[in-house]
Amino acid sequence: MNNTDNLVKIIEIKKSVFAENEKDADGLRAELKKKGVFLLNLMSAPGSGKTTTLIQTLRRLKGRLRVAVMEADIDSDVDAVKIREATGVYSIQLHTGGMCHLDAEMTRQGLDNLDLSAVDLVILENVGNLVCPAEFDTGAVRNAMLLSVPEGDDKPLKYPLMFSVCDTVLINKIDVMPYFDFDLDRCRENILRRNPKARVIPICAKTGEGVDAFADWLVEEVENWKR
């Protein structure tokens, strides 16, 4: 094994990704616009706290927006049940059959199971994954994501596409910041380097800290969309 060169060898491994998905996604967005329904696509790595954040957010939207939730998961249904029980918000579970992401057609299959005339906002909780969901436009009006403190402030550099497609990045679990080598300013810088327009909102989903700002952003976005 030759260990004399200091440069690390980089091998580009490529495989074609079929993505005729964009037209579908644009079509779905146009339909949603006509119906006055806003679709938010919420993404994150596994264990970042998407469901807890969602519960806190739904509580803050009560009486302000009519909401439904689509929980995408590989094969459990615990999240939809949890959300329904905690908030009373109508939630359906989308089983992806092992698939690592949702595309526009899969999202449409979910929406077909909702009464869209009765909602202003549909929140799609995507599969816990920082890679594939970023590659497939679901037809959502806005994308948001969670990065949790234990994952590290370097993640925007390692999963650049995810951070560049998201309008809002929630930084979750800020309560445990003292126990991790996580620098909020450096994280924000890393995010903005990938996506200068990103809105960054530090939160603690467990206590609800910071979630007001996210809920307010959503209300504003939905109002703009319905205009």
Place this chain on the structure above:
Amino acid sequence: MNNTDNLVKIIEIKKSVFAENEKDADGLRAELKKKGVFLLNLMSAPGSGKTTTLIQTLRRLKGRLRVAVMEADIDSDVDAVKIREATGVYSIQLHTGGMCHLDAEMTRQGLDNLDLSAVDLVILENVGNLVCPAEFDTGAVRNAMLLSVPEGDDKPLKYPLMFSVCDTVLINKIDVMPYFDFDLDRCRENILRRNPKARVIPICAKTGEGVDAFADWLVEEVENWKR
């Protein structure tokens, strides 16, 4: 929105996953056996501490095994550089071009860039993702994964395939257990429910606690393979 029914609606969304990969993987394993080279596939979610764990492990393998590392990443090369600098172990970076996993053919492309006559063990650090890498046999002799405490003890229930394909599950970041609602016994139970044969090793990659057991397991496995 009809909120009277208490049952959560489950919609099965399916898409075909082309996986003629298994033959390739078996072929690759047979070649490796002939060459006396052991391939370990290390997987986890983003931010679980794979690279830090790897560095601690490599230090413990020094003088016991001849090792090379393949770092798969979407488009950065920080991990291979970090490992080379911290341990002196020959590391190459595999760029997946946005792909969310490695299959056997992609793994072979990486191995083609190593001098296999000079190593006993190749460790492949797969893309940070709990979904797709579990679906694609890389041709590795053994699979191992990291679950970190902040991700939650319920992850084996939500990403069942990943836990069922792994021979060893490292539970990392046990030092922060007091700050999270994480029950080690419940986690172990959840893992064993998916995979009764799994070896579960709690570790703290930051301090090195528990990593000896992982290194010893690897040495034993490599010796068995080379027999």
